[in-house]
Amino acid sequence: MTDLHTSPLNLPAWSQLATLAKAPQQHLLEVLSEGSLRTQRMTHTAAGITLDASRQRVSPIIETALLDLAEQASVGAQRDAMFRGDAINLTEDRPVLHVALRGDPMHTGPWGTDVQADVQRELARVCDFAEALAAGTVTGYAGDAITDVVNIGIGGSDLGPRMASDALAHLADPAVPGIRVHYVSNPDAWALWSVLRGLDARRTLLVVSSKTFTTQETLTNAASAQRWLTDSGCPTDQLGKHLVAITASPAQSAKLGYPAERTFLFWDWVGGRYSVWSALGLPLAIAIGPQNFRAFLAGAREMDEHFCTAPLAQNLPVQMALHGIWNRNFLQMPTQLIVPYASRLVRFTPFVQQMDMESNGKRTHIDGSATGIDTGPIVWGGLGIDGQHAYFQLIHQGRHSVPVDFIGVQSEDTPLPLAATHHGVVNLNLRAQAQAMAEGRSLEDTRQLLLKSGMSEAQATAMAGHRSFEGNIPSSILWLDRLDPQRLGALVALYEHKVFVQAAIWRINAYDQWGVELGKTIAKQMEKTS
Numbered sequence: 001m002t003d004l005h006t007s008p009l010n011l012p013a014w015s016q017l018a019t020l021a022k023a024p025q026q027h028l029l030e031v032l033s034e035g036s037l038r039t040q041r042m043t044h045t046a047a048g049i050t051l052d053a054s055r056q057r058v059s060p061i062i063e064t065a066l067l068d069l070a071e072q073a074s075v076g077a078q079r080d081a082m083f084r085g086d087a088i089n090l091t092e093d094r095p096v097l098h099v100a101l102r103g104d105p106m107h108t109g110p111w112g113t114d115v116q117a118d119v120q121r122e123l124a125r126v127c128d129f130a131e132a133l134a135a136g137t138v139t140g141y142a143g144d145a146i147t148d149v150v151n152i153g154i155g156g157s158d159l160g161p162r163m164a165s166d167a168l169a170h171l172a173d174p175a176v177p178g179i180r181v182h183y184v185s186n187p188d189a190w191a192l193w194s195v196l197r198g199l200d201a202r203r204t205l206l207v208v209s210s211k212t213f214t215t216q217e218t219l220t221n222a223a224s225a226q227r228w229l230t231d232s233g234c235p236t237d238q239l240g241k242h243l244v245a246i247t248a249s250p251a252q253s254a255k256l257g258y259p260a261e262r263t264f265l266f267w268d269w270v271g272g273r274y275s276v277w278s279a280l281g282l283p284l285a286i287a288i289g290p291q292n293f294r295a296f297l298a299g300a301r302e303m304d305e306h307f308c309t310a311p312l313a314q315n316l317p318v319q320m321a322l323h324g325i326w327n328r329n330f331l332q333m334p335t336q337l338i339v340p341y342a343s344r345l346v347r348f349t350p351f352v353q354q355m356d357m358e359s360n361g362k363r364t365h366i367d368g369s370a371t372g373i374d375t376g377p378i379v380w381g382g383l384g385i386d387g388q389h390a391y392f393q394l395i396h397q398g399r400h401s402v403p404v405d406f407i408g409v410q411s412e413d414t415p416l417p418l419a420a421t422h423h424g425v426v427n428l429n430l431r432a433q434a435q436a437m438a439e440g441r442s443l444e445d446t447r448q449l450l451l452k453s454g455m456s457e458a459q460a461t462a463m464a465g466h467r468s469f470e471g472n473i474p475s476s477i478l479w480l481d482r483l484d485p486q487r488l489g490a491l492v493a494l495y496e497h498k499v500f501v502q503a504a505i506w507r508i509n510a511y512d513q514w515g516v517e518l519g520k521t522i523a524k525q526m527e528k529t530s
């Protein structure tokens with residue numbers, strides 16, 4: 001790769017944006033009063049997801065400068081290098097090819113035939129195994145069909161499949177007996193016991209998910225769960241019937257006794273936090289069925305195609321990344337709130353939190369120099385409606401300015417008689433919050449309202465400060481047509497590419513995570529000396 005900047009500070013568009021940020025800007029209330037033309041211009045759809053970015057604090061001239069920044073930072077060339085399999089993870093000298101995991105099974109992508117063959121082979125193994133489980137042909141030591149799967153893994157080996165299993169829980173029909181999938185990540189004894197105590201060891205399968213197969217927390221839980229199996233009657237020489245390993249280090253899992261035919265592989269070029277598309281998605285494939293798992297991959301592929309082909313001005317991940325950079329680096333907003341309004345997306349924010357913060361929480365450029373600018377935002381949040389009754393107060397009236405991603409679902413098909421009423425309440429609230437945050441309510445408007453409600457002049461003046469809202473809080477709304485495997489796949493890929501684009505502009509390596517090492521090293525030293 002040639003001609004890549006080392007710091008965005010050297011790019012002309014960065015200086016232009018810095019100048020624009022100092023100039024007075026219109027309040028969002030005024031901006032939005034321009035009407036629907038702005039909304040049309042700033043609303044784009046791909047893969048069943050519509051991004052309405054009209055409430056971002058950008059004027060047309062800022063939008064153009066942001067697009068210039070993406071061009072000058074060679075985002076397109078960097079994207080192509082990732083899809084080609086160049087070793088863009090420079091500190092670990094590895095390609096970054098999670099996109100190949102959801103590539104078209106019928107057409108080899110730019111990553112080439114070797115990667116394609118490996119990916120499709122493991123995907124077929126995963127789907128076959130999920131099918132065999134569903135058919136009841138996978139049995140335990142006493143010959144009983146497996147009914148419960150316990151995924152033991154942490155970080156990237158937990159958050160993705162767990163988030164997606166929750167988001168797509170409606171695909172498991174409670175009237176049809178299926179396989180129940182449980183997740184255990186924390187090595188606290190209760191976390192494991194609270195799952196195992198309800199299970200029958202003869203019908204339980206342990207799926208130990210770990211890229212490295214050296215993670216202390218996961219190995220502690222795995223050893224403890226194996227002990228529970230043997231104490232419950234499983235003969236030691238039959239333990240293999242209850243074990244599955246998912247790993248990029250098969251030598252390591254073999255050493256710990258995991259049978260090769262029950263070991264599902266991924267590779268060092270898949271980052272843990274980008275691994276839900278790989279064999280690591282096995283618990284998800286079990287929970288929702290292989291066909292739905294393939295649809296999840298297909299949705300991500302649709303977003304990949306959009307990312308690779310749509311002009312930058314209409315490119316969803318590029319637009320989200322640029323608005324994030326404007327908020328982070330030029331409007332000095334250090335956090336990013338993500339609030340899904342569909343309760344099934346309850347784990348989406350923690351999932352993106354790992355993906356974004358572990359990827360872009362960096363202070364060193366790719367060339368080893370210090371960035372000198374802020375990089376990845378502090379990602380936080382949770383379900384929107386619940387948040388309204390908790391921390392939204394600070395967003396509306398606190399002194400921090402917090403940009404928001406609202407995530408909503410257009411159509412709802414829960415078979416509850418009043419489902420449409422529920423859905424109306426949820427989406428009405430989403431829209432109301434986005435509007436309230438953007439427009440606010442001025443001191444004078446508030447005072448007038450209070451007077452109209454019957455307050456005296458003195459009372460209204462005293463109360464107005466407490467009851468007015470500055471507004472001007474930037475937000476985007478992401479509307480999913482519906483919550484299905486395809487849209488969920490596309491949504492996850494959208495955030496992955498947003499993170500990629502920001503890293504490409506900041507010129508940091510989004511794909512290593514040296515920051516988690518020091519604590520682990522100290523824990524090991526402490527273990528030795530205690």
Ligand SMILES: O=P(O)(O)OC[C@H]1O[C@H](O)[C@H](O)[C@@H](O)[C@@H]1O
Nearest residue numbers: 155156157210211212215272516
């Ligand atoms: O999959 P494993 O090798 O067990 O790693 C599990 C997790 O732990 C690490 O500390 C990293 O911070 C994560 O990126 C990773 O997903």
